[in-house]
Amino acid sequence: MAPELEQAIAAAQAAVQQQGDTVRSLKASLKDGNAQQSQVEEAIQKLQQLKLELSEHQKAYQAATGKASSQNKEAFRAGLTNTLERRLFYIPSFKIYGSVAGFYDYGPPGCAIKQNLTQAWRQHFVLEENMLEVECPAVTPEAVLKASGHVERFTDFMVTDVKTGDCYRADHLLEAAIEAALEDTKAPLSPEARKEAEDMLAGVGEMRAEALGAALTKFGVVAPDTKNPISTPFPFNLMFKTSIGPRGDLVGYLRPETAQGIFVNFRDLLYFNGGKLPFAAAQIGNAYRNEISPRAGLLRVREFTQAEIEHFVNPDDKRHPKFDKVAALQPLLYSRAMQMGDDKRAQALSLGDAVSQGIIANQTLAYFIGRTWLFFLRVGVDPARMRFRQHLQHEMAHYAEDCWDAEVQTSYGWVECAGLADRSAYDLRAHTTASKTELTAYEKFAEPREVDVLRVIPNKKEMGTAFKKDAKAVTEALEALPEEEAECLRKSLEADGKGSVTSADGTKFTVTSAMLEIKRERKKLAGRNFTPSVIEPSFGIGRIIYCVFEHSYYTREGDETRAVFKFTPTVAPTKATVFPLVQKEALNEQAGKISAALTAAGLSNIVDTTGNTIGKRYARTDEIGVPYAVTVDFQTLEGEGVTLRERDTMTQVRVPVDEIAQVIRKLVDSAISWQEVAAKYPAQKAAEQEEQQ
Amino acid sequence: MAPELEQAIAAAQAAVQQQGDTVRSLKASLKDGNAQQSQVEEAIQKLQQLKLELSEHQKAYQAATGKASSQNKEAFRAGLTNTLERRLFYIPSFKIYGSVAGFYDYGPPGCAIKQNLTQAWRQHFVLEENMLEVECPAVTPEAVLKASGHVERFTDFMVTDVKTGDCYRADHLLEAAIEAALEDTKAPLSPEARKEAEDMLAGVGEMRAEALGAALTKFGVVAPDTKNPISTPFPFNLMFKTSIGPRGDLVGYLRPETAQGIFVNFRDLLYFNGGKLPFAAAQIGNAYRNEISPRAGLLRVREFTQAEIEHFVNPDDKRHPKFDKVAALQPLLYSRAMQMGDDKRAQALSLGDAVSQGIIANQTLAYFIGRTWLFFLRVGVDPARMRFRQHLQHEMAHYAEDCWDAEVQTSYGWVECAGLADRSAYDLRAHTTASKTELTAYEKFAEPREVDVLRVIPNKKEMGTAFKKDAKAVTEALEALPEEEAECLRKSLEADGKGSVTSADGTKFTVTSAMLEIKRERKKLAGRNFTPSVIEPSFGIGRIIYCVFEHSYYTREGDETRAVFKFTPTVAPTKATVFPLVQKEALNEQAGKISAALTAAGLSNIVDTTGNTIGKRYARTDEIGVPYAVTVDFQTLEGEGVTLRERDTMTQVRVPVDEIAQVIRKLVDSAISWQEVAAKYPAQKAAEQEEQQ
Structure with a gap:
């Protein structure tokens, strides 16, 4: 029954969207005198009727299935992506040349968000934790990546269409085939076959070439685009290869992660730190993976920004001096036991308890889980839709002591945005062996x-x-x-x-x-001399940004659906917009002065002199997540301040001109809350329909 | 005579350095009771004698040659480089694997400077000029770089050692050969041959393969390392090549500049800007050039950060609305006429005059010259050692209207750190043709x-x-x-x-x-529809950083030579150090609190609890250019504030604990000057010898 209900929802959604467009265009015509008020009102009435119908369909679906419709997810993502691409948050790269999968450009608002987010990361980790930040090249000679194991093992299994040569990821094809078999209602699997298929599905990620090949044969998988036979799976190295220098005999790769640059500098960094452990080094930079089949927008791309920390510590003492500062935090933890248990639910647990109960291996790892959680909250991820998932034993490398992924729930499901791993002494030992340089620390008893x-x-x-x-x-x-x-x-x-x-x-x-x-x-x-253990929190900046997009996006229902990003002031690409109420030279001039004061205070801002209604201008600015709007009107010219409007509450206060830049600066720095501003300055009542004009 | 004098200077310099080490180690031994005061005094006396001798040699050299000795330059650079590498500002990459020429890592202080400098650039250009910032991938498909001309023409001429296959840049070999011939005192050139050689030297940069080959033959150039014959010159493309996707049939390159990413997005950016011209887009990111023979440290590397602006403008109207804000600035201009004239000197000239006299082609280009000049000053480049050099006619591409390089004088000579070019409509036309996408703007008359x-x-x-x-x-x-x-x-x-x-x-x-x-x-x-002109200011961030290093570095003469970087507070990697006067728990605790307050105010800081003398700690902190030092002493615990010391004047004031973070924040933001701080707070007289302890 669910498919029919989903179709009904889709149809109703399309009707709402179409009627919304009609209302918009009628309103515009009304202004030009080409439509009558009665026409507009009639159209709005119809729109409201259609919305009611949509909501009925959605309720029916939820009643029948016990979950929100995937149609809802699709519609949500379509609305989000439309807004993101239209307002140039990000766009496929090289569009005029037909684009290349897995590459995206950040346009002005996306670029600003990325800057703000990496700066917040730097403040939260590098500055507040006194880390040693380094910056190393992306082009890396083969010797380094041989030592790290990437030349040999950084592969995915690929199959090719034997006739066209088209390439596919073997695990993706297999997963799709198993899922299709499980959902096939015409030839349902026997209970035993179902159980077997489900077990196989859970283990696809860890399958080697032979097992993958056997399973693909078993499910009769062919090339999805042509139905041609496929080759047996073989490993494909995901690193971009190049050649360094003019002779052509020095192989180089684009680094697949930033971490190696830190490991090879360990000796110098230890010296820089006065020979003392523990210390952490960090690097923010681009990494490259020549994915076989990039997909899911910003989530799986070929060039991306990482922020990685390598915290070097004595393997005999993984306590953390600041652990008490995070011990009481209660992020959602999804431990190995919870994943193997029956209800498969993450639980909010204090980090102090998690360590003392042996769920998280040590204080330092738990400390970084806490700091990571605080960072995600700081940039606008919803804590109810975020969890730390522990790697199952078979997911971890043999040397790893414990690993947790920071996962965020999105319309694509749970997305890994950061990984926190206790990698023991593996990396430093590997480079010691390969470079014949002792990468050890000295401990005086x-x-x-x-x-x-x-x-x-x-x-x-x-x-x-x-x-x-x-x-x-x-x-x-x-x-x-x-x-x-x-x-x-x-x-x-x-x-x-x-x-x-x-x-x-x-x-x-x-x-x-x-x-x-x-x-x-x-x-x-x-x-004694010893090889330090390393605890590695590693962040995918692009993925975090995408999750922030999903968790920040909502639509306000009025006559028309209006998109809003409720970005935190830290992350918001533009901190304020300045609107002269109407198109008058004196107002524009005053707006220009306020804009200059905001710029001088380091606050990115836009002056909108289009003369559209304030409501329209609010809508445009909500759509790129600007938290504060300043309106200059005729009273402003008489020394009576400006109107300051907050995006999410849509409330307004009146603030003197010479205080406005500092008030917004403090709001952005979280030095003052909107509640405090609202208490300090006189409220300005917005005309009820102003937001809707 | 000059070579002998230079040798004498070198010897004297080495002696001073060695004696300096002796004094340092004797002082340390004195503390441990292993040396006597008299020994130290004797060593200091000898050091001062040696310094006197060095200074005599230098004076003799200057008298004989009329210029500062290159030995001075070498010694300056050796001291600078030693400090930079020892304090991990930057280091050769992949050191434990033997390094690869042309790749450098930024260590913690270098990384912080780079961050500060790019953030300052972003504030100065993107924010203050309302530019549209974008971020595009470094991996670029061939089509884009074919259209831009890089696949065909982004080459240097190379020759190889015919026996070993070693590679050399043809122009470098030729320049060295001509210079050697000009300086050869044993077989001096005839006046005509000298004139011919000088003319050739000036034109090496523009020579094509055939001319280079003929000249190399004429000067009998062989491979410098082996004296083997060399091949004829041939073009070598400087782009790193790779392959995108698993099929291996899509050629990609690492971008040789960030500009192309902006050009291919022109249509979307114009739309984002409401279809209006002029507007500017900017990008900060890494670019890659597979140099034949990287050299001169950070000045010629294979992976580097660029900050580029593309300002799109109507070709019929290149006025700039904010030109009056820079018209009175007087940077040193080195125009085509001045370069061709007799005294070959740059002149300080107002930008307003330069435009009205037709020296700079238009207001927009001149506006960016002014803004660039202000930026260089803001980050600590000495205006007396900086000039804008206009390209000679034959240096410019055929389509360029006018080009100026921002050059900075260093121990390597004049270094191009930014280029400002009016490139007419060349780039957009090239991409229009290749992509068959109209990259034009509409002008309503x-x-x-x-x-x-x-x-x-x-x-x-x-x-x-x-x-x-x-x-x-x-x-x-x-x-x-x-x-x-x-x-x-x-x-x-x-x-x-x-x-x-x-x-x-x-x-x-x-x-x-x-x-x-x-x-x-x-x-x-x-x-009408038209293709906009583009005015392109393009900055090499690594080169600017190196020049800032050279212009900021000096040594203070005391018992020992002490290195100081007088970084501006904006650029300084660490804004403040906090010193507990002696190793006492109560002082350390108070220092920790002050450090936390500084961190919360976004000020990077270091707490030095080594218990060394304050003088030693000042010296260590001067050496990485920390502008402010806070000393916590016993009076601090009694509520009598802390000592705040400014690096360059070495003056000190007493500031209340709860004001210190804000005072430093304001100093760093240039919201208050040191003079104002010194006037507001009571001076603290430093014990005369404190700085020297």
Whole structure:
């Protein structure tokens, strides 16, 4: 029954939209004298009737299915995307050349939001947490990305249409096929087959090439555009490849993440920090992934901005000195146990409890979960539609200790916007091995520690007899044996009377018990060198922006549907608009002066001298999320201040001209609330219909 | 004689440096009780003697040559670079993997400066000039860069070592060879040969492959590293090439400049601006050039940040409404005439005069020269070491109307940091042709204009007879003839009685006078479509940063040489340091509170609890250019404020604790000057030796 109801909703929605257009155009004609007031009123009446019908259909759907219609989601997203592209928040790149999938331009309001959001991130993390910010190139030589594992493993599985060569992501095709089979009402699956299909669907993300190939065959998957057969899945590396320098023999890639730039600088950064741990480094910059099939607008693109933090910490002490500042926060947590449980719901839990109950692995990871939550709230994400989801054991890399994704609910479902991972010492160890540069820190013990060490004492005479000219090399190799290998040698000598040792140049020598003595000694150590663990909070800026768009967008119902973005003042691309009430030189001049004062206070602003009705101008400015509007009228010229209107409450106050820039500055800085402003300055009653004109 | 004197200076400089180290380490030992006061005093006496000797050598050099020694320049740059790399302003990228030429990382202070400088740029240009900021991807499909001409022409000439394959820039090799020949005292050139060599040197930049090859042969140039023969020069494209998408058939490049992203969005941006001209769009972002031989540190790198403006304007009206705001400014201008004249000196000239005398082509270009000058001053470039140099006629592209480079004098000579060009309609026309999308604006005339137009009236009957089935195509082609071609046809018919016309599908037809009539008619036009001109100010952020480093760096002479960066508060990476006078818990706590207040006010700050002498801590903080230092002492705990010290004057005042964050905020925002602060708060006399401790 649901499909019929959805169709009814769609039809009703289209009718409302069309009638809305009619009302708008009639109003315009009314102004030009080409329509009569009665015509307009009649059209409005019809519009209201249509809206009523739409709402009935929606209620019927919800009653029948227990959920909001996907038609609603589609309509919501269509309205949002229409507003975003029309007002140039973002647009497909290279449009006049036909565009290329996965690339977007930020137009003026989108660009301003991105700036505001990254600046807020910098203030929230870099400044407030005293992080060391770095900026490294995107072009990266192969050696770095070989060490990090990206050259070998940064792949998705691809299949091609065997006739056209078109490319598809194997997992996407398989998911679509399984979902189709599960929803197929004409040839329903047996209960066993259904269970099997559901289990497979949950595991598609972790399948390797062979399993994917078998499953694609099982479901009879063909190329979706041509119905041609497809190839077996093979790995496709997602890095953009290039060549550095004129010789053409130095392979480079565009970095797939910003993190590696921090790891390779670890030594210098540790030195910069006076040799002390813990410390965090951060980087905001672009990363690149040559996605096989980019989709979902800003959510899966080929060039995107990341903000990454690498917090280096002693693996034996992952407490955080400021943990008490976040311990009482209660974000929605969706732990491994909750995901495996029956009701599969995230729960609000204090971070203090989550750590003490062992749900989050350590204080530092939990601290960053708290700070991340506060950041998302600060930029306008709805806390009720945001959760931290813990990775299941099989989702995590073998070295990872614990991982949580910050997920935001949107019309596309839950979207991963940040990942917080305790990656242990993996990255620094990998670069130590590949670069032959020790990336370690030194810890001075509070008290010198007595430890048992194995000491290997070669018998020089025996060595000389046995190894002649190699004696020196063997002796040195024995004396330099690391603890573990010395222990291994000791056991071997005990068992067989002989063992082996490898000299610095790689030659292997057999030694016997007669040639050396291995003694256990107590030694006092003042400190130790160790490879720090790294806790990595990593943010996808474009994804956060898209989620902020979804959570900020709403429509106000009046005669016509009006789009509004309720951006926080921090994020809003334009902080204020200035309207001369009517087109008069004196008013324009005064508006220009106020605009200049706002600019001098660092507040982006627009002067709108179109002379449209104030209501129309409010609507235009609501649509790009401007929080404050200043109207200059004739009383302003007589020294009686200006009208200041707040976007969401649509309330107005009267503020003296010489205070207006500072009032808005303070509002934007959250140094004063709108309630306080409303209490301090006289209210200005808006004509009831002003907002609707 | 000069080389010997330079060597003497170098030796003396090294001795001073070494003795400085000795003094420093003796002082440290003194503290630990391992040295005596007398030893320190003796070492200082020796240091002062060495400095005196150095100064004598420098004076002798200057007397002999009439200029400061290049040794001075080298020493200056060595000191500067040492400080920059040691304090992690910037470092070669991928160091642990041996680095790759032309790539640099910005460490924490460098990164902060870059942020501050780009934010200042955004405030100065985007906000204050109401520009439309956009952000486009760096990965760009080939079509865009074919249209812009980069695929074909963005090249440098390269030669290779025929045996090793090593690559060199042909012009660099030639310049070095000519300079060596000019300076060769053993086989001096004849006056004619010298004149010829000098002329050639001035023209190396504009030489094409053949001329370069001939000149390299003439000077017998070989590969500098091996002395092997070199190849003939050939063009090498400087763009990094890659492939977009999984198929591998879509060629992409990393953009060599950010400008193209603006041009391809022109239509949307014009719409966003309500269809009105002039308007400016701006973009800050990374650009990439695969330089053949990167050198000179931050000045010639392979990945760099640009800030570009494209100001679109009616070609018939390049006045600027705010020109009077810059008309009185007097930057140093180095016009074409001055460059060709005898004394080859730039002159301070008001921009108003420069425009009215026709030195700068138009008001808009001059307006941006003025704004650029103000920006450079705002971020700390010395106006006496900065000039605007006009391109000579042969330096400009054929379509350019006028070009000026903002050049800054450094130890490397004059460095181009920004280019300001009137590029006429070239870019938009190129993209119109390639994308088949009209990139034009509409101008409504104030009054409808009567114009003479040629109207072509085909004689349908004659056409039918002559062209049969093609008659319709020929008729349409004739009716659609643009003005200029119609005029051409008219002349042809008049002279020969026949002419030709090309139909839409490209076929050429011969027409005779009998087949058509061409009439001159008067027509009323309400407006016109036209391709706007573009005025492009383009900034290299990394180069500006390097110049700011050079112009901000100086050393204070005391017992030891102390490096200082006199960064403007806007640019300074850290705005304030907070020092507890000695290591006491109560002082540290108070310092922490002040630090938190500074952070909340958006002021980056460092708390230094090392317990070093205040003088040492001042020195460390001067070295990264922190403008303000706050010292917390025991009187602070008794409510008697803190000491605030200004970096350059080294003067101190006493400020109440609850005012300190706001005082520094205002100083950083230039809302108050240090003089005003010094007048308002009681002075705190520094112990004479405090700065030197």
